[in-house]
Amino acid sequence: MSKKLTSRSTDYSKWYNELVVKADLAENSAVRGCMVIKPYGYAIWEKMQAELDKKFKETGHQNAYFPLFVPKSLFEAEEKNAEGFAKECAVVTHYRLQNDPNKPGKLRVDPEAKLEEELVVRPTSEAIIWNTFKGWVQSYRDLPLLINQWANVVRWEMRTRLFLRTAEFLWQEGHTAHATKAEALTEAKLMNNIYANFVQDFMAIPVIEGVKTESERFAGADETYCIEALMQDGKALQAGTSHFLGQNFAEAFDVKFANKEGKQDYVWATSWGVSTRLMGALIMTHSDDYGLVLPPSLAPNQVVIVPIYKSEEDLEQITEVANTILIDLRKKNRTVKFDNRTTHRPGAKFAQHELQGVPLRIAIGPKDLANQTVEIARRDTLTKETVHLNDLINRVEALLEDIQQSLYNKALTYRDSHITEVDTFEAFKTALNDKGGFVSAHWDGTTETEDKIKELTKATIRCIPLENKQETGNCILTGKPSKERVLFAKAY
Amino acid sequence: MSKKLTSRSTDYSKWYNELVVKADLAENSAVRGCMVIKPYGYAIWEKMQAELDKKFKETGHQNAYFPLFVPKSLFEAEEKNAEGFAKECAVVTHYRLQNDPNKPGKLRVDPEAKLEEELVVRPTSEAIIWNTFKGWVQSYRDLPLLINQWANVVRWEMRTRLFLRTAEFLWQEGHTAHATKAEALTEAKLMNNIYANFVQDFMAIPVIEGVKTESERFAGADETYCIEALMQDGKALQAGTSHFLGQNFAEAFDVKFANKEGKQDYVWATSWGVSTRLMGALIMTHSDDYGLVLPPSLAPNQVVIVPIYKSEEDLEQITEVANTILIDLRKKNRTVKFDNRTTHRPGAKFAQHELQGVPLRIAIGPKDLANQTVEIARRDTLTKETVHLNDLINRVEALLEDIQQSLYNKALTYRDSHITEVDTFEAFKTALNDKGGFVSAHWDGTTETEDKIKELTKATIRCIPLENKQETGNCILTGKPSKERVLFAKAY
Numbered sequence: 001m002s003k004k005l006t007s008r009s010t011d012y013s014k015w016y017n018e019l020v021v022k023a024d025l026a027e028n029s030a031v032r033g034c035m036v037i038k039p040y041g042y043a044i045w046e047k048m049q050a051e052l053d054k055k056f057k058e059t060g061h062q063n064a065y066f067p068l069f070v071p072k073s074l075f076e077a078e079e080k081n082a083e084g085f086a087k088e089c090a091v092v093t094h095y096r097l098q099n100d101p102n103k104p105g106k107l108r109v110d111p112e113a114k115l116e117e118e119l120v121v122r123p124t125s126e127a128i129i130w131n132t133f134k135g136w137v138q139s140y141r142d143l144p145l146l147i148n149q150w151a152n153v154v155r156w157e158m159r160t161r162l163f164l165r166t167a168e169f170l171w172q173e174g175h176t177a178h179a180t181k182a183e184a185l186t187e188a189k190l191m192n193n194i195y196a197n198f199v200q201d202f203m204a205i206p207v208i209e210g211v212k213t214e215s216e217r218f219a220g221a222d223e224t225y226c227i228e229a230l231m232q233d234g235k236a237l238q239a240g241t242s243h244f245l246g247q248n249f250a251e252a253f254d255v256k257f258a259n260k261e262g263k264q265d266y267v268w269a270t271s272w273g274v275s276t277r278l279m280g281a282l283i284m285t286h287s288d289d290y291g292l293v294l295p296p297s298l299a300p301n302q303v304v305i306v307p308i309y310k311s312e313e314d315l316e317q318i319t320e321v322a323n324t325i326l327i328d329l330r331k332k333n334r335t336v337k338f339d340n341r342t343t344h345r346p347g348a349k350f351a352q353h354e355l356q357g358v359p360l361r362i363a364i365g366p367k368d369l370a371n372q373t374v375e376i377a378r379r380d381t382l383t384k385e386t387v388h389l390n391d392l393i394n395r396v397e398a399l400l401e402d403i404q405q406s407l408y409n410k411a412l413t414y415r416d417s418h419i420t421e422v423d424t425f426e427a428f429k430t431a432l433n434d435k436g437g438f439v440s441a442h443w444d445g446t447t448e449t450e451d452k453i454k455e456l457t458k459a460t461i462r463c464i465p466l467e468n469k470q471e472t473g474n475c476i477l478t479g480k481p482s483k484e485r486v487l488f489a490k491a492y
Numbered sequence: 493m494s495k496k497l498t499s500r501s502t503d504y505s506k507w508y509n510e511l512v513v514k515a516d517l518a519e520n521s522a523v524r525g526c527m528v529i530k531p532y533g534y535a536i537w538e539k540m541q542a543e544l545d546k547k548f549k550e551t552g553h554q555n556a557y558f559p560l561f562v563p564k565s566l567f568e569a570e571e572k573n574a575e576g577f578a579k580e581c582a583v584v585t586h587y588r589l590q591n592d593p594n595k596p597g598k599l600r601v602d603p604e605a606k607l608e609e610e611l612v613v614r615p616t617s618e619a620i621i622w623n624t625f626k627g628w629v630q631s632y633r634d635l636p637l638l639i640n641q642w643a644n645v646v647r648w649e650m651r652t653r654l655f656l657r658t659a660e661f662l663w664q665e666g667h668t669a670h671a672t673k674a675e676a677l678t679e680a681k682l683m684n685n686i687y688a689n690f691v692q693d694f695m696a697i698p699v700i701e702g703v704k705t706e707s708e709r710f711a712g713a714d715e716t717y718c719i720e721a722l723m724q725d726g727k728a729l730q731a732g733t734s735h736f737l738g739q740n741f742a743e744a745f746d747v748k749f750a751n752k753e754g755k756q757d758y759v760w761a762t763s764w765g766v767s768t769r770l771m772g773a774l775i776m777t778h779s780d781d782y783g784l785v786l787p788p789s790l791a792p793n794q795v796v797i798v799p800i801y802k803s804e805e806d807l808e809q810i811t812e813v814a815n816t817i818l819i820d821l822r823k824k825n826r827t828v829k830f831d832n833r834t835t836h837r838p839g840a841k842f843a844q845h846e847l848q849g850v851p852l853r854i855a856i857g858p859k860d861l862a863n864q865t866v867e868i869a870r871r872d873t874l875t876k877e878t879v880h881l882n883d884l885i886n887r888v889e890a891l892l893e894d895i896q897q898s899l900y901n902k903a904l905t906y907r908d909s910h911i912t913e914v915d916t917f918e919a920f921k922t923a924l925n926d927k928g929g930f931v932s933a934h935w936d937g938t939t940e941t942e943d944k945i946k947e948l949t950k951a952t953i954r955c956i957p958l959e960n961k962q963e964t965g966n967c968i969l970t971g972k973p974s975k976e977r978v979l980f981a982k983a984y
Contacts, residue, residue: 030566030623031559031611039554046555062531063538067523068644068660074522076599086589091601092613093585095648097578107568109583109610118601119523121584132521132528141835152560156587168560343633
């Protein structure tokens, strides 16, 4: 194994970058800002996908697939959306390469093969999808349309980081069309809540559900719901968003329907998405200086069994025991691997599984054989215990459940102890700089003040929590009256 | 429902295009040559994906994800591969749009935001993946690398058709690296065989496993294995390919490993893929003039239950019976839907399910209630039978199995009756034009002759079957000696 990770206290950012690469989650590619998601990282993403996909389908959504490219004229149809994404668009201008006459063996863009209209590589798919919905909706009978797409998107970010901010990323984007405003609002809130439950129950990450301020809204939305998480370094991370789009896209793409009374009306819309950015949230919420820590629900291998032996005879006996454990755990739908590689010593295997966050490690040595025991090590607490084979399966089940819950509780305790209420701008700056985390403060409701606070402190309003206590007060910057606190933080 | 499909005998191509759209499988988009895969079509593709993914994982492959873009300098590294795809590449040249100063509200490509190096939208991922593998392989211990990717790719086709030939399509591409030539060859053959079994057992489409001639090989491969199917109009369709890439990509990207003796050697490679083109094969193999016909293994709904009623009281009783059937069939892992929409009459529902290829339709009316029966209609044979409720579940199970097998047998009978052995060029042309299908003929083994035959007849060599009888003869065009027959056909 390679040498130890940089510790979080030494350099949090370096710790993160090293961990992502050394735990075999992802790496940078030859393409600026684009990552390679390695098999171990992709296996975790697949588990997220499977669970989310199930939740979407249970709530009546269907998957479909829309083109990667958006013709420029469609892209610019919804003006706010276009303006929001124009500065980070990869643009296809040509459709052919040819041999470079000046450089034998090299290719160049064929100047004859210029597209009449440039194609934008989708940064999000509202434009192409609403142009399609136009053909799918005539009457109220065609509504609601509840569509989801799993896809890659491209946003040309200047400063990129593995999983957190990459030029290309993987995501799902839901796009729905409704007959009424109320129904669309309900959908937007429902999906935000599905995200919240998924992230909390499945990823063991506590989140705050809220709405964005106008300046932090999705370009083209009338309201953006969000879930906000807190990382171990005190910075917030937006883990998912769900947008109520009003009739903006319906108007831009002329999508009307005949209602029950036969009158024509524009359709109401939502869109919502989570991305491989969640991998970053997962890593930064639970991991430690020894490497990745995974909640059992997301671990490609929940349990790994490592044999410790000198003789072939010992290995044979250990293998027999291990195979019984494998069968019993698989009956319980647990993922378990017997790491009997002969190319690595037990110490190297221990280090690798620790680095890769396998929740439970079972070691079996000759003494264990004699005593009918095994040694179980928990990745989250790094504690060990000896368990009799008769009790093993129940113990593993209990430990996996405990790990899932403990990780959530630990993250919740950290998060809750990092929400600081302040009433002055001085206290605000102190909380932000000395302690980090969310700062709960009164704000006068204007974009101007929000911008000014951001300029002075780098903190943004992460959200106005959905279940917010109504409490009068005065804006920390301007002193103007306010009727509720909002959550500020520095954010990823 | 809309009016009837054009019949296959009237215009096969028109029948196909109409069917794809009317059965809600896919439609053309605003982007030239790119399709929208609609929810019903995507649900079928998801079933294909799930089964293939399972087969890949069972044989030790892992999923990963590599960038959408390939820098031009990497793209051109393997010369044959680059040459093969250069003419159909979408190329990203800019990374930003800006407001068009001449047209208010419109955008234009920002001339300042030109990329230093153009990015090719992947037509296939060997280049970017082998550039990555370079960092993953040092020693024989790192081999084999068995990687698969589910992704979208873009090939700028001039003449496109839904599913069969689209500028963007979805596929999986396997990329593996091995220590020896023998191992890589075994892998390429294994994956071709996995494709063959999948297409035959799961899609009910008979295929011939074979190898391509040099001129039909994948650009950059030393050998291309393939599976070839036959459509109802007598044209062949290449349903999947698996390539033995030799050391070509390892040499181009300098991917070496230390073998057990410590010597450096280039790695051996394979790549293999199937795509949404399989949807086209599925449609064209089984469907009829009434619409889509689906094998039960791929049907989003294997059974649909339609209530026929006049009074609300009848509906209540029918619903009770239907719910029992739903529960019982779901226990058997069958997908079944109770179509109790009040917006459509039974006749319209029947027509829709027929058009969309639901394998079994169960109708329940008031008389059925009295007699404790239902009416079952088979989509493939369009036959109906009345079944007592006591026998229903067993009968449905038996029918679904029979449909799966019957569809395969029917396609096999058609295929086998459309392989014609000929020994003269006149007979060759007659077989090709009057009967269609595969024509089995002797060929002198030269690309020159192959090209000439293609020029004269539009027929290409689809493959040299893997289990080919060795039989001396004379080339149908040149009369030169040949030691085995090859399969010609006009192809999609």
